[in-house]
Amino acid sequence: MSKRPKIFILDTNVILHDSSCINQFQENDVVIPLTVLEELDQFKRGSQVINLNAREFSRTLDSLTGQDIFNGGVSMGEGRGQLRIAISRGLSQEIREVFKEDTPDHRIWEQHWIGKKNTKIRIQLF
Secondary structure (H helix, E strand, O other), X not given: OOOOOXXXXXXXXXXXXXXXHHHHOOOOEEEEEHHHHHHHHHOOOOOOHHHHHHHHHHXXXXXXXXXXXXXXXXXXXXXXXXXXXEOOOOOOHHHHHHOOOOOHHHXXXXXXXXXXXXXXXXXXXX
């Protein structure tokens, strides 16, 4: 019996510390909240490792996807999962009851909560 794929939702810190992290998820799907891409843009300037990783990840993402990433996602290769961007339109009422402020981290948590609510697939915040 084969294992069911999981969905991994990436946080900014994972990408800043490993620009090739999207290559580590094999047959599992990867979701990147738009908030994470916005945060990465703030790290592209500079010469520290995290700045280099932010630029490298952006180049990798562009080479994999083009504009298709916003239209349901793209395959990361044969036998590998899908990669897509999750767009949030603000915090839902349920999330606002827990997190009073609309911060980038809360929007990332909301993507995890929406996924868990709407699918039976295992979702991991990574």
